Amino acid sequence: MKRQRWLHSTAILGISVALLAPLTTGTASAAGAAGQAAAQPSEQVVVSTSPEAPAAADQGARTAAPCNVYNRTVLCWRTKLTVTVIRNRVVTGRLYGTITQTINLKTTSRAFSERISLKTDRIVGNAGGIRAGFSVSCGSGCRARSTGVNGKTLRVGSIIRGKISYSDGVRFGRVHQARTRYVLSPLKPGYVPGPATWRSPIDFRCDDRMRRTSTSRGPKAGCVFPRFTPTLTTMRSLRFIAPNIRTWQRRGAPKVLHRNNFLTAANRRAVCGRATLPPGWRPPAGWPLPATGNNRPSCDEYAFAGTNEGGARRGNGYGWVPLRENNSQGGRIATFFNQQRVLNATSARTRGDAFRVSV
Known part of the structure; x- marks a missing residue:
């Protein structure tokens, strides 16, 4: 049989x-x-x-x-x-x-x-x-x-x-x-x-894509479940950036973004390239003084420039924040990407890993 x-x-x-x-x-x-x-x-x-x-x-x-x-x-x-x-x-x-x-x-x-x-x-x-x-x-x-x-x-x-x-x-x-x-x-x-x-x-x-070279000190190889979308929450403690993100999310900017550093420069130019301070601008309450050097106003765009959703898209916009806070934001995003192994896109035409922004 x-x-x-x-x-x-x-x-x-x-x-x-x-x-x-x-x-x-x-x-x-x-x-x-x-x-x-x-x-x-x-x-x-x-x-x-x-x-x-x-x-x-x-x-x-x-x-x-x-x-x-x-x-x-x-x-x-x-x-x-x-x-x-x-x-x-x-x-x-x-x-x-x-x-x-x-x-x-x-x-x-x-x-x-x-x-x-x-x-x-x-x-x-x-x-x-x-x-x-x-x-x-x-x-x-x-x-x-x-x-x-x-x-x-x-x-x-x-x-x-x-x-x-x-x-x-x-x-x-x-x-x-x-x-x-x-x-x-x-x-x-x-x-x-x-x-x-x-x-x-x-x-x-x-x-093993997080390091710039095989001998660099960046994050070595690791593993994740890519279907799960991690959430970036460290923006919540940034006094001026957090309300800026909330404003644009309420106006339609996406909460889920996809990492793409290939688009960073173009997206930043499209939003902040021609941004100028409003006439008569004065530092709002809580702004670190004097408003010069690392405390000078800096254009903060949302959705983030280094994402597929960034740039001059419907719902996106910008606000003015202290430069030191804007620099801190960049470091926090990089740390989050490394910790959660949020992979970058492979080109300007592709999409990297998704992540959620919660403030």
Whole structure:
């Protein structure tokens, strides 16, 4: 009898749906499997998985808790597991479980880790004595090593806990983006395993593009979840810049920007190039005096010049702030980009990473 390959959960969707009906020992179970009779081994253990989709964490959250949520460096999600035992093309048992996975990235390292737990919630019929065959991969140039899960027996009430260590080999100036990939094979003596394959619900990204040269002191390689949009909040403490940003955001300037330093000079000229102080301008209350040198008025544009949304666009504008505060803003933005690994665009025509500005 020809053996069918079971390499992805979607490949077993047809049989798993047919097998979700309550267990019986009569002709109903046999009829449910009859359509697959020509392709199935007579003794088989099949796995199906139903992962839950995680949501972006609150912008103020530092960790991705509770599960099924993610932020810039932490992803947690759960997957429902069903193992179906088939003998002579009749369902003789099922095992139900829950897989919980948490990936922790580091913005300053290519190495990251994952915690995985497999809880057996219920066993029905002849689904006992099943061991977990487990493997993991993370794409080209990335190595993964798992411990604690492979070969362990699934028992009701017990939780199998494992750890996965990753090491990404991304080189200087390069970016590697992928999803982690998992294969779970149910091992039961005398039965042919039908593995399930699933991936992490979102991509991780490791890069070494933040340094100017391979020997510079800038941020070395690190990893993030690029789908999460980080929020810049350090403008809030700048006395004159913060209300300037609030003003233009209220007037329609975007709160989500995309980094693009290739556009900085042109965008700045378009907004501040011809800006002049209003006649009779006087320093407002709180302005550092005298209003000369580092305290002299400086044109502060929003949206930021070094973004795709900057320049003379509808809703954008400028205000006057002390030069020292404007210089401080530039340093704070650069620090935020480095800490969150907000990658620059690759040209004036492309878009870099998104980030949110909150004041």
